[in-house]
Amino acid sequence: xxxxxxxxxxxxxxxxxxxxxxxxxxxxxxxxxxxxxxxxxxxxxxxxxxxxxxxxxxxxxxxxxxxxxxxxxxxxxxxxxxxxxxxxxxxxxxxxxxxxxxxxxxxxxxxxxxxxxxxxxxxxxxxxxxxxxxxxxxxxxxxxxxxxxxxxxxxxxxxxxxxxxxxxxxxxxxxxxxxxxxxxxxxxxxxxxxxxxxxxxxxxxxxxxxxxxxxxxxxxxxxxxxxxxxxxxxxxxxxxxxxxxxxxxxxxxxxxxxxxxxxxxxxxxxxxxxxxxxxxxxxxxxxxxxxxxxxxxxxxxx
Numbered sequence: 001x002x003x004x005x006x007x008x009x010x011x012x013x014x015x016x017x018x019x020x021x022x023x024x025x026x027x028x029x030x031x032x033x034x035x036x037x038x039x040x041x042x043x044x045x046x047x048x049x050x051x052x053x054x055x056x057x058x059x060x061x062x063x064x065x066x067x068x069x070x071x072x073x074x075x076x077x078x079x080x081x082x083x084x085x086x087x088x089x090x091x092x093x094x095x096x097x098x099x100x101x102x103x104x105x106x107x108x109x110x111x112x113x114x115x116x117x118x119x120x121x122x123x124x125x126x127x128x129x130x131x132x133x134x135x136x137x138x139x140x141x142x143x144x145x146x147x148x149x150x151x152x153x154x155x156x157x158x159x160x161x162x163x164x165x166x167x168x169x170x171x172x173x174x175x176x177x178x179x180x181x182x183x184x185x186x187x188x189x190x191x192x193x194x195x196x197x198x199x200x201x202x203x204x205x206x207x208x209x210x211x212x213x214x215x216x217x218x219x220x221x222x223x224x225x226x227x228x229x230x231x232x233x234x235x236x237x238x239x240x241x242x243x244x245x246x247x248x249x250x251x252x253x254x255x256x257x258x259x260x261x262x263x264x265x266x267x268x269x270x271x272x273x274x275x276x277x278x279x280x281x282x283x284x285x286x287x288x289x290x291x292x293x294x295x296x297x298x299x300x301x302x
Contacts, residue, residue, distance in 0.1 A: 009104070023104075025104055025108070025112065028098075031097065032090060032097055033090075035093065062085070066081045073288065074289060074294055076292070077289055080288060080292075083123075084285060088277050088280075088281045089277075091113075091273075095171055095276070095277070096269060096270070096273055107276070110172075113163070113167040114161075118160050121156070121159060123288055124287055125137070127291035159287065163284075166276075166279070166280075167279075171272070171276060174267075174269075177268070182257060185254065190252055192256070193245055193252070193253065196238055196242030197242040197245040197246040198246075199246075200246050202242065203241075204243065206236070206239030206242065209239070210232045210233065210237075211232070213228060237255055
């Protein structure tokens with residue numbers, strides 16, 4: 001995940017309205033939007049009665065989201081499926097775009113999930129006004145008693161803020177942790193390789209030990225196969241790069257940065273990205289459903 005702890009890099013500034021900064025996050029948002037629009041056009045045209053594999057996969061995904069919306073919000077709110085799918089896909093793609101290495105995850109910028117949360121809040125307010133009238137909506141802030149009005153107002157403001165910060169905090173926090181660990185592993189690699197390459201004997205011994213452990217380590221009792229392979233690979237790699245640095249062929253190679261950050265990326269970029277997209281979409285469905293009751297309940301409440 002490409003997250004800079006100092007914030008998004010500013011590419012240039014448009015000299016209008018006091019200056020509009022075009023940042024990494026801005027580029028990522030527009031790129032994700034363009035990609036989703038292109039994908040929707042390409043996947044939505046030339047639909048066949050006998051669908052191919054791609055069409056079946058797309059229809060299956062849409063039906064899964066449609067069923068989730070119906071189960072969470074009720075069938076009378078099925079028309080909100082496109083909105084929920086848009087938020088869900090924008091969140092996932094916005095998080096995954098950081099894997100490119102040169103673009104910043106758009107969801108690592110607070111303004112992006114905050115805009116989504118405000119959109120959801122505006123929809124909730126509109127639906128409340130639509131069903132209860134403008135004055136009925138305002139009366140809701142004074143229930144159960146007038147004294148509670150400030151608390152109700154704070155609650156309305158806190159709802160989109162909490163949604164945005166929950167999404168932003170998990171994505172940005174994961175990126176910061178990965179960046180810090182990546183830097184620490186680079187420093188550790190430099191120290192270990194410099195220590196090993198001080199003499200030719202140590203890297204050769206480590207290299208031989210790694211090969212021997214991999215070949216004959218199965219005969220060692222109580223040594224699990226996974227542990228044996230990891231230790232053999234670690235000894236062999238450190239010994240090899242220590243020998244290369246001693247001979248002057250290569251130097252300052254951050255060997256510990258190979259593989260370990262990728263494992264964290266699987267969690268922070270893939271698993272956490274999908275989880276946060278699902279949670280944000282689920283909260284949006286729950287909040288909107290509360291403002292869109294079934295027709296019979298809406299009539300009874302008037």
